[in-house]
Amino acid sequence: MNKIPFLDLQPTHSVIKDEMIQAFNSIYDSNWFILGQRVVDFEKEYASFNQTKYAIGVSNGLDALFLAMKALGIGSGDEVIVPSNTYIATVLAVSYVGATPIFVEPDSLTYNINPKLIEKAITTRTKAIIPVHLYGQACEMDAINDIAKKFKLKVIEDNAQSHGATFKGKLTGNWGHVNATSFYPGKNLGALGDAGAITTNDEKIAKRIQILRNYGSKEKYYNEVIGHNMRLDELQAAFLSVKLKYLNDWTVQRQTIAQWYNEVLQSVPDVVLPHTHSDATHTYHVYVIRTKKRDELQKALTKHEIGTLIHYPIPPHLQTAYRNLGYKKGDFPIAEEFAKTSLSLPIWPGMSKENCVQIGNVIKSFFKH
Numbered sequence: 001m002n003k004i005p006f007l008d009l010q011p012t013h014s015v016i017k018d019e020m021i022q023a024f025n026s027i028y029d030s031n032w033f034i035l036g037q038r039v040v041d042f043e044k045e046y047a048s049f050n051q052t053k054y055a056i057g058v059s060n061g062l063d064a065l066f067l068a069m070k071a072l073g074i075g076s077g078d079e080v081i082v083p084s085n086t087y088i089a090t091v092l093a094v095s096y097v098g099a100t101p102i103f104v105e106p107d108s109l110t111y112n113i114n115p116k117l118i119e120k121a122i123t124t125r126t127k128a129i130i131p132v133h134l135y136g137q138a139c140e141m142d143a144i145n146d147i148a149k150k151f152k153l154k155v156i157e158d159n160a161q162s163h164g165a166t167f168k169g170k171l172t173g174n175w176g177h178v179n180a181t182s183f184y185p186g187k188n189l190g191a192l193g194d195a196g197a198i199t200t201n202d203e204k205i206a207k208r209i210q211i212l213r214n215y216g217s218k219e220k221y222y223n224e225v226i227g228h229n230m231r232l233d234e235l236q237a238a239f240l241s242v243k244l245k246y247l248n249d250w251t252v253q254r255q256t257i258a259q260w261y262n263e264v265l266q267s268v269p270d271v272v273l274p275h276t277h278s279d280a281t282h283t284y285h286v287y288v289i290r291t292k293k294r295d296e297l298q299k300a301l302t303k304h305e306i307g308t309l310i311h312y313p314i315p316p317h318l319q320t321a322y323r324n325l326g327y328k329k330g331d332f333p334i335a336e337e338f339a340k341t342s343l344s345l346p347i348w349p350g351m352s353k354e355n356c357v358q359i360g361n362v363i364k365s366f367f368k369h
Contacts, residue, residue, distance in 0.1 A: 004346050004355055006307030007186055011350025012250060016242055020192075023238035033234050035214065042237040043197070045244055049164075050173045052199040054206035057232025058213050061160045061182025064196040065093030067230060068156045068178040069128065071208045074099050078127040083113040084315055084335035086132045089182075090158050091316045094130070101325075102126070103317055105334045109275040111135060111288070115143035119151075128154040133162035133172045135311070136188070136254075136285035137276060141167045141175040156180065159199075161285040163189045164251050168279045173199045178209075183240055188254070188285050189247050195236040253349040254284040260353050261287055261345065264360030268367055272341075286311055290341040293367075298343055300366045306359055309344045 013020070027038065039057050047055035058064050074080065076098035082090050084103040094101040104121050107114040111134050118129065129148055131139040141157075148155045159173040160182035166172065173179045183195035200206050211218050216227025262273055272290040276282045288311060291297055298308050315335040317327035329336065345359060 001304055001358060002355070003305040004307060004359065006309055006344070006346050008346075008348050008350065009185070009190075011348070012243075012246070016246065019242045020239055023242055024235065027235050027238050030234075035231055036234045038234045038241065039232050039237040042232075042241045042244075045241055046197055047199065049244060049247070050199050051171050052174050052179075053201045054199065054203070056198045056200075056206060056209045056213065057237055058196045058198060058209075059230040059232065060194040061158075061180060061184065061196040062089040062093055062096075063213075063228070063230040064180035064182065064198050065090065065130070065156065065158060066096045067209050067212050067228070068180050068198055069093060069097045069099070070212060071178060071205050072128065072154050072156070074127050074154070077125060079123060079125040080127060081113075081118060081121055081129045082316075083130075083132050083134070084317060084332040085111060085312070085338050086134065086158070086316065087160075087312060088316055088319060088321075089160075090130055090132055091322070093180075099127070100125075101316070101322075103327075103332055103335075105332055106134075106338070107140075108334055110137055110139075110277050110280070111338065112137060112139040113144070115140050115147065118144070118147050122147075122151050122153070126151065126153060128156055130156045130158055131176075132158040132160075133165055135274070135288055136162050136165060136283035137274075138162060138165040138167035138172045138280040138282075140277065140279070141170070141172075145175060154178075160184075160187065160196075162283055163187070164247060165283045166281045167277075174201070176200075177202060178205050183236070188251065188283055189240065189243055191236040191243075192239050193236055195232055195240065197232070250349040251283050253351075254347060255282070257347050257351050257356060258282070258284045258287050260356040261347075261360070264356055265289070265363060268360075268364055270367060271363070284347055286344040287347040288342050288344050290338070291343065292341055294341050294343050297363065297366055301359070301362055304362045306362060307346055310339075311342060311344050313339055315339050 155176035157179035216225040
């Protein structure tokens with residue numbers, strides 16, 4: 001049997017190596033490394049890709065969420081609705097601006113925040129909703145936006161895992177008032193280091209974020225507000241520009257691999273396969289199955305040198321960092337069940353059908369015996 005890592009960047013990186021080296025040489029020779037033409041170019045390219053008027057490059061996805069909320073004036077005393085099952089960065093950003101995260105359970109099929117449960121979580125202090133397009137699938141954004149409009153709330157999409165996903169034909173990162181994404185190296189569109197971006201169709205928000213990310217300054221040494229050093233650098237922007245040209249092709253490969261998995265695993269008992277909402281598309285940042293025998297299955301796959309990850313073993317409300325919120329086990333049972341049963345299988349552009357069959361056979365053998 002072949003060793004199969006959870007993530008292998010080599011197949012994609014080998015194809016674009018010459019272009020990436022050329023991009024590096026261009027930046028190196030220019031001797032301009034911060035907020036130059038390559039950042040401007042990538043911002044235009046990503047805005048075009050995402051069909052938004054503006055994209056602002058920033059240092060990483062967490063900072064993108066933080067700056068998005070700060071640009072909207074969200075702060076101390078405010079509440080922000082977030083999914084009960086998400087990566088901790090979504091929640092940390094709420095804390096960074098001094099607001100309180102209010103958790104809402106996910107839909108049991110899509111893993112995304114359940115719009116039907118949002119209204120009862122809204123109070124007079126609620127200022128925004130952060131829908132997270134988890135694992136690569138778009139949230140039910142029309143329903144979420146309807147609720148936000150009804151209660152005069154802001155919508156901030158966390159689009160870190162779903163570059164290019166759509167709901168009812170409209171791209172994620174284009175539904176909210178302001179939206180954040182990450183280009184962490186393992187993302188579908190990944191830099192060669194930390195990087196992120198904010199998308200919006202609101203010119204005032206875009207200009208405010210441009211100032212906030214750069215020490216509160218539009219002109220050097222003239223500071224309009226108390227800002228931050230949260231800028232996308234020239235080198236990562238150049239790398240991202242190269243990769244962006246390939247993203248749609250890589251997404252198709254991910255979707256094909258997911259279909260191979262579905263074919264191999266559809267008859268396996270006690271395994272829940274990914275479900276895509278009829279109005280959504282899925283870019284498969286990760287391919288997540290669920291089983292009550294998750295830990296034993298993970299050990300069996302590890303024994304056969306097949307890499308896996310758990311997204312995520314501890315839901316945010318049970319993290320030690322958020323003990324002060326006073327939550328306990330059982331408060332968000334769906335998120336807790338996902339944490340106990342979810343297992344992410346290898347998926348990356350360049351994987352072969354034989355890889356999927358090999359993984360599927362190990363899983364079948366595990367349940368058979």
